[in-house]
Amino acid sequence: MKALKWWLAVLSVAALPVHAADFKLGYINVERIYxxxxxxxxxxKRLDKEFADRREDMKKMEARAKELETLLGKNSLPQEDRKRYEREYASLDRDYRAKSREIAEDYNQRRNEEFAGVTERANRLVKEIAAREQYDLILQDAVYINPKFDLTPQVLKELDK
Structure with missing residues (x-):
């Protein structure tokens, strides 16, 4: 979908008459804004605080897994203890993977929720800049853009007001 938008933008620029010296082009680096x-x-920072306890739990699980690996690495470990540690390690590994996926999904969902407002505000500012400074086209995705067309610093400055 992004490729299609990009090609449509390129085609619209290419369709402009060569003598259109007053054509004004801009570019926004969304990742940089984020x-x-x-x-x-x-x-x-807010998300880091929100997820700190869950990440700390994951670190504890990692530490316990390392302890179990060390114990299982000992040749002198009685067979009964070895089986118990292996079961605990397998269970811990399963729980760790499940919790890791859950945290990643929750984090991504919260990040998307939080950034919806930033995206909305940035888009509004880009439209205001485009109208105020009479831009004909402002792109968000491109393989290469000459830095003279980059409006990202201006948008960042206005976002931080």
Whole structure:
């Protein structure tokens, strides 16, 4: 879908008359906005706090798994203890994988929820900039853009107001 949008944008630019010197093009790096905007940084900090306890639980599980690996690596371990540790390790591994997926899914969902507002505000600002400065086309995805067309710093500045 992104490729189709990109090609349509390229075709629309290519269809412009060569003498259209007043054509104004801009570019927005959305990933950079998500990384650098003050609101984005605040979201990441908030999410880190929100998920800190769950990540700490995961670290405890990792530590216990390492302990079990060390115990299982000993040749002098009685067979009964070895089987018990192997069962515990298998159970721990299963729980760890399930919790890891759950945390990743929950984190992505929360991040998407939080960034919906940033995206909406950034899009509104881009439209305002486009209208105010009379841009004909503003792209979000491209393989290469000359830095002179990059409006990202301007959008970041206005987002942080």
């Amino acid at each position: 990384r650098e905007a003050g609101a984005s940084i605040a979201i990441y």
